[in-house]
Amino acid sequence: MAEPMLELRNLRKNYGALVVTDDVSLAVNSGELHAVIGPNGAGKTTLIHQISGMLPSNSGKILFAGEDITQLSMPQRVAKGLARSFQITSILPGFSALENVSLAIQARSGSSFRFFGNAAQERALNEPAMDCLTHVGLSARAHIPAGLLSHGEKRQLELAIGLATEPKLLLLDEPLAGTGHDESQRVVETLRRLKGRLTIVLIEHDMEAVFSLADRVSVLVYGRLIATDTPERVRANPEVRAAYLGEEEMV
Numbered sequence: 001m002a003e004p005m006l007e008l009r010n011l012r013k014n015y016g017a018l019v020v021t022d023d024v025s026l027a028v029n030s031g032e033l034h035a036v037i038g039p040n041g042a043g044k045t046t047l048i049h050q051i052s053g054m055l056p057s058n059s060g061k062i063l064f065a066g067e068d069i070t071q072l073s074m075p076q077r078v079a080k081g082l083a084r085s086f087q088i089t090s091i092l093p094g095f096s097a098l099e100n101v102s103l104a105i106q107a108r109s110g111s112s113f114r115f116f117g118n119a120a121q122e123r124a125l126n127e128p129a130m131d132c133l134t135h136v137g138l139s140a141r142a143h144i145p146a147g148l149l150s151h152g153e154k155r156q157l158e159l160a161i162g163l164a165t166e167p168k169l170l171l172l173d174e175p176l177a178g179t180g181h182d183e184s185q186r187v188v189e190t191l192r193r194l195k196g197r198l199t200i201v202l203i204e205h206d207m208e209a210v211f212s213l214a215d216r217v218s219v220l221v222y223g224r225l226i227a228t229d230t231p232e233r234v235r236a237n238p239e240v241r242a243a244y245l246g247e248e249e250m251v
């Protein structure tokens with residue numbers, strides 16, 4: 001059996017007596033879109049922070065493509081191909097969509113910030129940047145200032161910026177949050193296009209999207225994983241249904 005792209009072994013995060021993620025063990029296969037769902041406050045965002053390196057874990061191990069990365073910093077993890085999609089707040093509104101992605105590519109390559117004006121350098125950045133925009137379906141909006149894009153388009157841009165680091169694994173924390181119906185459809189289509197090209201760990205409250213996109217779903221409740229299975233089996237799991245009792249979003 002192929003080695004998992006990401007493996008969590010007994011991962012734990014606590015704030016004093018408050019245990020937020022508790023003994024989480026999980027293997028995400030290469031090329032899989034793996035969703036992590038759970039009621040509010042279950043620890044999903046904390047888990048993503050632990051995987052990305054934004055938060056240290058109190059115990060447990062994180063293996064990425066077989067390598068123990070538990071002690072690595074966030075930039076070291078990004079350099080190895082583990083990216084977290086940037087938040088909309090990190091988009092530069094006065095720069096075009098293309099320039100935003102070019103800047104992310106430039107940051108990856110570690111070259112100087114002052115690149116505009118040098119035609120050859122600009123081309124070397126713009127071509128891969130345009131590829132990233134095409135992957136997420138935003139190429140027609142490449143030259144629009146990012147601040148003028150709709151909320152859903154900003155989410156697509158966020159994904160393109162995430163792709164700019166050429167990740168093997170992309171961590172997505174609620175990419176559909178704040179999008180209207182049509183926009184959310186567009187982001188779902190974007191994720192469907194990306195699916196299979198790279199490994200994706202997705203946290204999302206929109207169950208319709210989760211169940212239509214995910215290869216497997218893990219369910220976190222009070223910091224503990226209670227199930228990891230196909231969408232169909234997770235949906236039918238009585239323990240999962242009980243955890244969502246009273247929450248209208250479990251469909």
Ligand SMILES: Nc1ncnc2c1ncn2[C@@H]1O[C@H](COP(=O)(O)OP(=O)(O)OP(=O)(O)O)[C@@H](O)[C@H]1O
Pocket residue numbers: 015018020038039040041042043044045046047
């Ligand atoms: N820095 C912190 N200090 C203390 N408690 C925290 C801290 N960060 C998160 N928590 C607590 O950890 C728990 C899990 O939070 P987290 O944001 O990871 O949950 P979540 O599943 O992502 O929730 P939601 O679905 O509402 O976004 C919550 O009870 C939260 O109050």
